[in-house]
Amino acid sequence: MYRNVETMIAAPALEADGKRARFAAVRELLAAKGLLAPSWPTPEADAGPVVEPDALPTGLPALDRLLPGGFPRRAVSEVLGPVACGKTTLVAHAVAAVTRARRLAAWIDPRGEAYPPAFARAGVELSRLLWVRPHGVRPGSTNARDALWAAEVLLQSAAFEVVVLDASGLTFEPHGGRDERGGAGPKERATARMALERRAVVLRTAAETAGVALVVLGERGLPAPGAPPALTLEVEMRAPQPPPQSQSHAHACAHVRVARSRWGGAGREACVELGEWGAAP
Secondary structure (H helix, E strand, O other): OOOOHHHHHHHHHHOOOOHHHHHHHHHHHHHHOOOEOOOOOOOOOOOOOOOOOOEEOOOOHHHHHHOOOOEEOOEEEEEEOOOOOOHHHHHHHHHHHHHHOOOOEEEEOOOOOOOHHHHHHOOOOHHHEEEEOOOOOOOOOOOHHHHHHHHHHHHHHOOOOEEEEEOOOOOOOOOOOEOOOOOEOHHHHHHHHHHHHHHHHHHHHHHHHHOOEEEEEEOOOOOOOOOOOOEEEEEEEEEEEOOOOOOOOOEEEEEEEEEEEOOOOOOOEEEEEOHHHOOOO
């Protein structure tokens, strides 16, 4: 069904505009599939020059010291933890740093739960963030097929500096296996994990080839024994830290531990203050 995806994206890459042309092509392709959210500003193809550092700084010094200068390009990074642990906030700060540098980012939000004001409060320039999700998706519902396909297309386009995939609770719909509240049942969650395992090698190869940082959010890591991520962070929320005398409010602290790193430092940990958006999931 998607046999011509690479052709559609690779052809504009030969034009003088390079990444701008590829971005325009992938935006058109995703829109045709109904995967762009109409309520979120859609960035323009001429959003500015692109810089290609080896790592993408997060804008959070305590976190960057744990990482190889930031989230690594040409690699898959996992940020894992339970709901409301601060993992989304951490990654949003990294996306904000990308957009402030006049570069493009993409966020795949299968559950449709991303909240634009919270992203803006974290410093994200929404005009440089492509938000991808199925039209009409209800909060809490997920679709692994669309999410994984979109991730592959975005990576192959090489138009973005970072692609974020929220893989929390991905399911295939609608093939039964629902619980009594209409949510994803164990069978659907298992099916989604199998799909992620099959696609993990493809996504890693696409990220390495395009020079893009792929960041995966979730409660657990990707089931990819043959293609482990280059970096895995485990996050949990800690009690707010006492504020300095010059401030009137304590900030929430995300406790981040390096569970796996291609660059060494596994086992290192730090408390990262999250600011106003600390309560975000």
